[in-house]
Amino acid sequence: MERFMEQQREMTRRAFFKMMAGLGLAGWAVTAGGCLRPAELPAGVEDLPPYHHRVASAWPAQVRGCVPIDPVSPSLVQDHRKCNLCGQCLDVCRNTQSVVGYYDLPLVDEIICINCGQCALVCPTGAISERDDTEKVWQALEDPGRFVVVQTAPATRVSLGEEFGLPPGTWVAGKQVAALRRLGFDAVWDTNFTADLTIMEEATELIKRIKGELPGHPLPLLTSCSPGWVKFCEYFYPNLLPHMSSCKSPQQMFGALAKTYYAEKKNIDPEKIFSVSIMPCTAKKFEAQRPEMNASGLYRGTPSIRDVDAVLTTRELARMLKQKGIDLAGLPEEDYDPLMGKCTGGAIIFGATGGVMEAAVRTAFFFITGNEPPSDLLNLTPVRGLEGVKEGALDVPGVGTLRIAVCHGLANGRRVLEAMRDGRAPWHFVEFMACPGGCIGGGGQPRTAVPPTDEIRAKRIAALYHADARWERRLSHENPEILTLYQEFLEHPMSELAEELLHTEYVSRGHQLRARKAAVALG
Ligand code: SF4
Ligand code: SF4
Structure with missing residues (x-):
């Protein structure tokens, strides 16, 4: 009887891990395939090719997507093999820096990024890191x-x-x-x-x-x-x-x-x-x-x-x-x-x-x-x-x-x-x-x-x-x-x-995006 109960517990554990693996794989498939409704895409990334940006899928819940890092960024590199799509980089980019999600891109000729590297500081797997010079x-x-x-x-x-x-x-x-x-x-x-x-x-x-x-x-x-x-x-x-x-x-x-x-x-x-x-x-x-x-x-x-x-x-x-x-x-x-x-x-x-x-x-x-x-x-x-x-x-x-x-x-x-x-x-x-x-x-x-x-x-x-x-x-x-x-x-x-x-001068980069008026106000 005890052996039977142990088998049942083992089956339950196996079934659980199988289910999680299935969910994860499905999430990756959905994400990599880009099978998403436009409404689910974070703002500003609609036109980016998939290798630029792993877009967030709504299912399964743990797969949330990651920020786009320009492959030729002088500041950062991204190793997609290490990324678990946890979304922490998206959170810091959106909530702390107000970059991703704060623009619309009519024409994409550059990934919008201020090179701050805050995404590299929060990434739990080291998938984003500094470009090594x-x-x-x-x-x-x-x-x-x-x-x-x-x-x-x-x-x-x-x-x-x-x-x-x-x-x-x-x-x-x-x-x-x-x-x-x-x-x-x-x-x-x-x-x-x-x-x-x-x-x-x-x-x-x-x-x-x-x-x-x-x-x-x-x-x-x-x-x-x-x-x-x-x-x-x-x-x-x-x-x-x-x-x-x-x-x-x-x-x-x-x-x-x-x-x-x-x-x-x-x-x-x-x-x-x-x-x-x-x-x-x-x-x-x-x-x-x-x-x-x-x-x-x-x-x-x-x-x-x-x-x-x-x-x-x-x-x-x-x-x-x-x-x-x-x-x-x-x-x-x-x-x-x-x-x-x-x-x-x-x-x-x-x-x-x-x-x-x-x-x-x-x-x-x-x-x-x-x-x-x-x-x-x-x-x-x-x-x-x-x-x-x-x-x-x-x-x-x-x-x-x-x-x-x-x-x-x-x-x-x-x-x-x-x-x-x-x-x-x-x-x-x-x-x-x-x-x-x-x-x-x-x-x-x-x-x-x-x-x-x-x-x-x-x-x-x-x-x-x-x-x-x-x-x-x-x-x-x-x-x-x-x-x-x-x-x-x-x-x-x-x-x-x-x-x-x-001393120096600055350039307007505003033509590359349509900034959304922020919903935040001082005081
Ligand atoms: S924080 Fe790192 S692991 Fe998480 S989604 Fe961003 S790049 Fe991937
Ligand atoms: S470097 Fe800064 S702006 Fe660029 S993706 Fe990371 S958090 Fe966002």
């Missing part, structure tokens, strides 16, 4: 004819350690420098240097806009250092592009200076320089490939020279270190190389949502009043933290009340943009970051928790503010290497040469 960098490092330089973003120093077993938020700036030297880089610099430079240029631009000295460039000024955000605005709100700061991101400012300022100082042929950046961000790979990012080439009369030759995410750097058997945790702390290696606390907090705003306000206050900012501007709590949209109002002598806003995650950004479009925007200056938490939550960061959590984001952010509070200099305009750069090369913020190397 490590081989390019290995080749450059092994080429004796190349002078290989590297810059490291503000956010990687509080996350790289997680790849080596250290807790989230562990400060590994000096160890990262040591690791990069052991990989063979000829110069190791800090993107924070050009974060300070961005503040010099952007604070100047803000003041000029407030004074009405830049016709056609209205307020509010929108920050421009998050390439996913910039592309989002180019797609969905091209009519608001005149609000976008003309400042390039710190990565691109750095690339332009490495092959001009540094090359001249050290008498190195810029064509021999191979410029690498270590970024928390997959969209930076896209940004580096934008056609206009060859200011150093134009400066030298050789347009084929690119400002940044390769972008590695934090995860790719960790892979290279592991391939070479370098244990980050055991390395000593080393300093960045001089000339473009110093930074201030203002630059350090660039990696956190609200950080660019806080750093810019500190320096704008100084530029306007000639006085050091008061202590509340060195701890600008209204724009700190993980709330999706943050606002503040500051009294600045000579200007009156300066109204600011900060948002991160582009569904939040969309709320701010809708308010602007509807004439409900009281702000002078707004910071946008594509990724939740800012750069510390970038799509190229360690997958320490999948999906990423606010707890981890908060630890990384806390490490940046902790460092800022203790840094020798906290104001971007006090960075001695920045002052030297202006004295010896650029002359002053927004000079002719600064405009040529550090």
Whole structure:
């Protein structure tokens, strides 16, 4: 009798698994075959061929589809063999970034994607990941004819350690420098240097806009250092592009200076320089490939020279270190190389949502009043933290009340943009970051928790503010290497040469889609 019962239980288990396998196979067949009613397709993907996009089927329930990744995306790759169609990438793309589902495509000549990589952070199977550019960098490092330089973003120093077993938020700036030297880089610099430079240029631009000295460039000024955000605005709100700061991101400012300022100082042929950046961000790979990012080439009369030759995410750097058997945790702390290696606390907090705003306000206050900012501007709590949209109002002598806003995650950004479009925007200056938490939550960061959590984001952010509070200099305009750069090369913020190397223009991508007016509103 007992044996009979066991057989029955076994049959039941077998029948259950058989049924599930049948459902799964049927789901795959329906999905791969595209046998779906148009009403079941996510918006914006109706015209995509099946290999571009596994569309969601309504049955079985567990098969929900995945986002479309362009096969030639500079940022991401998709391995369909690993995809279980769980739909988590669709959720983050739609709900956190408000991209998929927010457009109609009359004609498909491009997959609509802002390259943010948030889908790679939530994918439980690793079916979506960063495009691997490590081989390019290995080749450059092994080429004796190349002078290989590297810059490291503000956010990687509080996350790289997680790849080596250290807790989230562990400060590994000096160890990262040591690791990069052991990989063979000829110069190791800090993107924070050009974060300070961005503040010099952007604070100047803000003041000029407030004074009405830049016709056609209205307020509010929108920050421009998050390439996913910039592309989002180019797609969905091209009519608001005149609000976008003309400042390039710190990565691109750095690339332009490495092959001009540094090359001249050290008498190195810029064509021999191979410029690498270590970024928390997959969209930076896209940004580096934008056609206009060859200011150093134009400066030298050789347009084929690119400002940044390769972008590695934090995860790719960790892979290279592991391939070479370098244990980050055991390395000593080393300093960045001089000339473009110093930074201030203002630059350090660039990696956190609200950080660019806080750093810019500190320096704008100084530029306007000639006085050091008061202590509340060195701890600008209204724009700190993980709330999706943050606002503040500051009294600045000579200007009156300066109204600011900060948002991160582009569904939040969309709320701010809708308010602007509807004439409900009281702000002078707004910071946008594509990724939740800012750069510390970038799509190229360690997958320490999948999906990423606010707890981890908060630890990384806390490490940046902790460092800022203790840094020798906290104001971007006090960075001695920045002052030297202006004295010896650029002359002053927004000079002719600064405009040529550090500023840019944007393109409308709105013709590629019909944006749906969002059903979200601020407040
Ligand atoms: S999150 Fe990953 S596994 Fe899930 S549908 Fe998207 S690509 Fe596929
Ligand atoms: S990279 Fe960003 S925009 Fe592109 S599919 Fe992934 S989540 Fe969506």
